[in-house]
Amino acid sequence: MEDDFQAFMESRWPALLRTAYLLTGNRDDAEDLAQAALARAFSKWSRVRRADDPAAYVWRIMINANVDRLRRLKFRESPTSSLPERPAADRSDELVTRGALLDALGRLPTRQRAVIVLRYVEDRTETEVADLLGIGVGTVRSHAARALARLRADGALRDFLPDPSGTGEMR
Template identity: 70%
Template structure:
């Protein structure tokens, strides 16, 4: 019986790991924290696997666990790390501008409120519907629309992000 449950969880975990890790990276901002976040979410899901497995949407259940873990982790952070995409030397055009743009995007996402960031990541980078995002975050669809609109407006108004995107377009 126990082996069947473990095999079921292992199958679930391996089939969703890549997508879960990608979402965790977009929430956390770096690969190390993303792995910790995804592993913690899966650990919590494993501890309550019977409940998760019986849920209407086990994926949404695990994503919700991950978002809650991320939110709890942010509450405890007093000193934030600021990732930078600035390098001391300029290399020849080798596609590194995409890394710079990605860094600028991650910094811009980091400047959003946690709710706006979660909505923008789930809605536009994970390509989820408004109702899915609302269910995952435990808020109304109207609230998702509001956070989405405000988050996108702040991203559009972010001068550092705009400059990096313009530079990427020019170098292509």
């Protein structure tokens, strides 16, 4: 049993950590969230391994753990010994874009963020996202539409969107 779980964990860790990071916006919180999900999965491993899609089962555990984590937070600020990083002029455009996108994702409500991450980053189908989140496909579509509208309207992302003139160039 432990060998099965070890192999599963090693194969899924990078994807779980990436998703957790996109859900939390913080590397330390992401590692804690992914580890908590795997700890819960290990305690239920016989049930998880029998599931049609064990990875989806663990993703669902992680999403639920993230919702629980957010409910427990009294405030979103956390003390730190260093100031947050700011994009510097010498950073690549990709790093700046990534930072703006992560900030914009962080401003989305929890469910909308989960739908966007699962649907467009993890490349899950609407049906898979609905199953993972325990909501209907129509709700996934409406959350995705609202989230995408918010992301498009987000002033921080305006410079990274294609020019509306149709030339395909960035603004």
